[in-house]
Amino acid sequence: xxxxxxxxxxxxxxxxxxxxxxxxxxxxxxxxxxxxxxxxxxxxxxxxxxxxxxxxxxxxxxxxxxxxxxxxxxxxxxxxxxxxxxxxxxxxxxxxxxxxxxxxxxxxxxxxxxxxxxxxxxxxxxxxxxxxxxxxxxxxxxxxxxxxxxxxxxxxxxxxxxxxxxxxxxxxxxxxxxxxxxxxxxxxxxxxxxxxxxxxxxxxxxxxxxxxxxxxxxxxxxxxxxxxxxxxxxxxxxxxxxxxxxxxxxxxxxxxxxxxxxxxxxxxxxxxxxxxxxxxxxxxxxxxxxxxxxxxxxxxxxxxxxxxxxxxxxxxxxxxxxxxxxxxxxxxxxxxxxxxxxxxxxxxxxxxxxxxxxxxxxxxxxxxxxxxxxxxxxxxxxxxxxxxxxxxxxxxxxxxxxxxxxxxxxxxxxxxxxxxxxxxxxxxxxxxxxxxxxxxxxxxxxxxxxxxxxxxxxxxxxxxxxxxxxxxxxxxxxxxxxxxxxxxxxxxxxxxxxxxxxxxxxxxxxxxxxxxxxxxxxxxxxxx
Amino acid sequence: xxxxxxxxxxxxxxxxxxxxxxxxxxxxxxxxxxxxxxxxxxxxxxxxxxxxxxxxxxxxxxxxxxxxxxxxxxxxxxxxxxxxxxxxxxxxxxxxxxxxxxxxxxxxxxxxxxxxxxxxxxxxxxxxxxxxxxxxxxxxxxxxxxxxxxxx
Numbered sequence: 015x016x017x018x019x020x021x022x023x024x025x026x027x028x029x030x031x032x033x034x035x036x037x038x039x040x041x042x043x044x045x046x047x048x049x050x051x052x053x054x055x056x057x058x059x060x061x062x063x064x065x066x067x068x069x070x071x072x073x074x075x076x077x078x079x080x081x082x083x084x085x086x087x088x089x090x091x092x093x094x095x096x097x098x099x100x101x102x103x104x105x106x107x108x109x110x111x112x113x114x115x116x117x118x119x120x121x122x123x124x125x126x127x128x129x130x131x132x133x134x135x136x137x138x139x140x141x142x143x144x145x146x147x148x149x150x151x152x153x154x155x156x157x158x159x160x161x162x163x164x165x166x167x168x169x170x171x172x173x174x175x176x177x178x179x180x181x182x183x184x185x186x187x188x189x190x191x192x193x194x195x196x197x198x199x200x201x202x203x204x205x206x207x208x209x210x211x212x213x214x215x216x217x218x219x220x221x222x223x224x225x226x227x228x229x230x231x232x233x234x235x236x237x238x239x240x241x242x243x244x245x246x247x248x249x250x251x252x253x254x255x256x257x258x259x260x261x262x263x264x265x266x267x268x269x270x271x272x273x274x275x276x277x278x279x280x281x282x283x284x285x286x287x288x289x290x291x292x293x294x295x296x297x298x299x300x301x302x303x304x305x306x307x308x309x310x311x312x313x314x315x316x317x318x319x320x321x322x323x324x325x326x327x328x329x330x331x332x333x334x335x336x337x338x339x340x341x342x343x344x345x346x347x348x349x350x351x352x353x354x355x356x357x358x359x360x361x362x363x364x365x366x367x368x369x370x371x372x373x374x375x376x377x378x379x380x381x382x383x384x385x386x387x388x389x390x391x392x393x394x395x396x397x398x399x400x401x402x403x404x405x406x407x408x409x410x411x412x413x414x415x416x417x418x419x420x421x422x423x424x425x426x427x428x429x430x431x432x433x434x435x436x437x438x439x440x441x442x443x444x445x446x447x448x449x450x451x452x453x454x455x456x457x458x459x460x461x462x463x464x465x466x467x468x469x470x471x472x473x474x475x476x477x478x479x480x481x482x483x484x485x486x487x488x489x490x491x492x493x494x495x496x497x498x499x500x501x502x503x504x505x506x507x508x509x510x511x512x513x514x515x516x517x518x519x520x521x522x523x524x525x526x527x528x529x530x531x532x533x534x535x536x537x538x539x540x541x542x
Numbered sequence: 543x544x545x546x547x548x549x550x551x552x553x554x555x556x557x558x559x560x561x562x563x564x565x566x567x568x569x570x571x572x573x574x575x576x577x578x579x580x581x582x583x584x585x586x587x588x589x590x591x592x593x594x595x596x597x598x599x600x601x602x603x604x605x606x607x608x609x610x611x612x613x614x615x616x617x618x619x620x621x622x623x624x625x626x627x628x629x630x631x632x633x634x635x636x637x638x639x640x641x642x643x644x645x646x647x648x649x650x651x652x653x654x655x656x657x658x659x660x661x662x663x664x665x666x667x668x669x670x671x672x673x674x675x676x677x678x679x680x681x682x683x684x685x686x687x688x689x690x691x692x693x694x
Contacts (some may be wrong), residue, residue, distance in 0.1 A: 029666050060669035214624025217665035233605035252608050253664050255677070293571060293606035296662055310564035311598075312605040328563070370668060377668025400630060409625055413662075445667065447629045463640035463662065469605075493596070 016049040018070040019096045022139070023054030024224050025256040026217065031217055031418075032065040034083040039067070042090050050095065056225015058139035059379030060126060068121055069094050075104045077118040085116060113412045124375065126395060131357065133365045134342045135218075135381045138225035143260060146271050149228040154376040155273065157344030161236045162281045170196050171239040173343060175351035181412065182208055182336030183440040183518075184232030188343075191333060191532055194323035195241040198331035203243035205234050205285075205333045206308065206326070207256070209250040210292055210299035213412025215371040215443030218379060219337035223250070223257035226341070228273070231287060232265035233340035235278060236347060237333050238285040246287040247327070249304050261289050296413075296467035300517050301334045303469055313519040314469045324428035336441070338367055362428035370396040372409075372445035389423035391444055403448035407533055409454075409528035411440025413463055416529035417447075418455065435527070457530035458486045475520025478511040482527065504531075544613075551576070552584045556591045566592060566602055570609055573689040579610040615657035619692060620642075620674040623660045625669035631684075635671045636660070638685045642692070656692070659683035 016060050021036040022028075036052055043050040060066060063079035068091075078089060105117030105459035118124055132138075141148045149155070162170045174189030195203060207230065211219040223230060234246050250258050265287050268274045277286045290308055292298050299306045304315035305327050323353040326332025342364065342502045354364045362384035368391055370377045374399035380386075380496045392398070392408055399405060407417040410427075416437040418425065425435055432439050447456075470476045485507060508524035517519040545551055560563065569588055573580050576654075580603055589596045601608050621639045622632065636647075639658060643651050647660040656671040666672040668671060669681030675691050 025679055026666050026669055026681065029672065029679045064669070170560040199616035209674075212663055215626045216663075217667055220665040253661060290568070291571065293567060294661070295606050306565060308564055308568035310568060310602070312601050335647055372626040372667065372670060374668070409652045413625060431628060442665070443626075445629060447625045451629065455633075456625070458629070459625070467662070 015049045018051045018053060019095070020055045020068040020070070020075065022057045022065060023143070023256075024057035024064075024139075025254070026061055026221070027057050027064040027066070028256070030064055030080070030100075031082060032232070035065045035067060035081050035086060038083040038086040042086050043095065043251055046090060047088075048095050049095040049463040053142045054144075055141065056138045056143055057221055057378075058121065059125060059135065059221065060376070061378040062122070062376045063118065064227045067094075073120060075121045077124065078105065078155060079116070079118060079123040084380045089114065089116065094207060119360045125202060130367055130381050131383050132381045133354070133357070134229075134338055134367055135226075135379060136220065136345070137229060138222055138301060138379075141226060143225055143227055144263065144267070145417055146267050146273075147230065149226075153348065153418050154228055154344070155232060155279075157347035158235055158273065160280065160347045161239055162279060162283065165389070166196065166240045166242065169236060169347065171352045173240070173346060176346040176354040177358070177361075178342055178346060178354065179353075179363070179429065180336055181338035181342070181344040181367070181441065183438070185439065188335060188339050191323055191335070192237065192241050194321065195331045195333050198324055200327075200331050202245075203241055203331045203333075204327045204454075205237045205241070205335075206304070207234055207246070207248040207337055208299065208301060208304055208334055209248050209254075209261075210298040210304060211254070211337070211441065212251060212299045213441050214413075214441050215372070215409065215412060215445035216369050216441045218367045218369050218442065220254050220505070221379065222337055222341050223254070224260045225414060227260045228268065230261070230337055230346055231264060231268045234287060235273060235285050236343050237335065237340060239278075239283050240329070241250070241333055243333065244284050244286070246285065247290050247308055248287065249292060249308055250289060250297070251292040251298075258291055265289065267480060295469075296411075296463075297469040297517075297519055300469075300519060300523050304334070305332070312469070313517075314471050317516060324359065333523055336420060338441075358382075359385040359426070360430055360431065365426065366439070366442055368427065368442045368444055369447045370444050370446075373399045373401055373448050374446050375400050378399035384428045386427050388418065388425045388427055389425065389443070391427065392423060392446055395442075399446060399448040401448045401450070405446055406449040406451050407447045407453065407530070409445040409447070409526065410443070411438040412443050413442050413460065414438075414518060414525055415443075416525040417453065417533055419533055436529070438522075438525075453530040453533045454486070454490060457527045457534075458483060458490075460523055460526040460530070461486060468519060472516040472520060474511045475516070475523070478507055478515075479523060482507055482511075482523075486527075501531075545576050547577045547581045547584075548578075549583060549587065554588050556584075556587055557573065560591055566594065566599065567606070570599075570603060570606075577613075579613050582611055603645045612650070614654050617674075617676055617692070618659065618674075620659040620661040621647075622662070622664050622666070622670070622672040622674075624663035624667065624670075626663075627671040630669040630670045634684060635673070635685060635688065639673075640647060642689065647688060
């Protein structure tokens, strides 16, 4: 009988040797005459344990990690593929009877995972991302079927009622956006998925596209039905080649299954989807710049209004949602808006997918209902810094998010509380820095990044970022007597960029700059 | 291995890739895929095929950092400069890579063996620092592992 073994095909797992593990496993099993079926699943999001190998047993999946290719023979010797070996409590044992040092027990019992509420990520790492049957067996397509069974307007209202807000960063209610597009008069409408996940510290979109691509397709098909669109695009950044391949493969499969095409699931509804790949421009994650890029041009930010919901791609009404927003829609439709709405706090409903990154002992994905504090994430899940040194700063919400000091770890991670503290949730990235971090260098980098990635349309951002780097350099190496004046100038520049920029890139770059300055150990105004 | 650039070969790629809506960027990416870079001579070809000005094409070519106008080195190496990588020694790795090859980001070694680039985030932020070597992403990269992977 064949044993099923899961070796993640997620690009994160591959970056630390999962392919080599899969090759070694196949070879060692063949040498021993054991029949294995290797599934390249997504990642469970426990990246410090990647490559995380799981063996299917009658007791559920049993995990081992982090597994290197050189560990594979010893693991097989310990009996991970034997019916009784992997079925042992806690996993396979070494010759001396001790549980193997890489054995993690049943995956579902790993506390880090068991304490989460995985809704959007329910299937990521669990299913075979290439298998439509596996997708359906794990509840896939139920949301689309439910949607097709009701009038489009009811689908829109269900999403409104769920309280789902855009997970890309701005947090705009998804259903309200859909309603605008649905009510717009046009013979042609589009649904676009923004998968230009450029924020450092974020990787949830990538993981979902690689680990559970059909969910995104299903969510987009539901959106298309709800608003009356017949064509969709997934705009994926070029830095994510595995996600591009995964989505293209899944779209082909979905067409074969009748989940896309001219007669979706026999309903007569028509919707098709294409992947478009970016070319290394951070600004294309801004929705109007993404539209320009989708139209094949420079990714330049457009002034709003008109909203893309009224005049978007090729001037037509367009739904633009983030990967996680669209991937959450099937659950909302399948389980009901109330079930989703019951999760969370205040006006932050449902779950949030946090991404723990940077200098952390345990990096990865934490999806829970809103209401967690930053401390629970950084000290709890992430286990503090990887270096073991004290935390100096945590950047929440990507390169445009503020640096929060260790004293602010008790902030609750929801849209409103973070906004009140001058920070933002963004796409849910949490990047931790220890006390060796040079905050002035981080402030300079924020300006440098903005200068490199600005689309150039508006002057405060295009010129302001360049001037910002220069002013910070003068603060650092200029005459100490002029420092106070330069700091005042930088403050002034930050204010101008915040108030005068066309989009969030220029307007939010001052967030990391100002907050990093406040964390700089030396007093800026005082002569050194 | 990339095809060698010629106007004739370029024209074939342009003819094949012009059918999509919003064709300019996909077409330029197709040219780069085929030849490893977008030859300046392709700009007029593309402008003519799409009935846009050469300035429009030039504008797109120079806007996107992925698009090159000179052939890349035999090997390509990109170091992530995102904040997550910076938090665990990414800046030292950036310096190490530049020193190793003796070139800055966006440059190719004099012998044409390596092109070194910067990249802003590979989505491997829980496995930082990260690099891409010949299209293959690697996480938890130390200076020693970097040297091992790039050889020499």
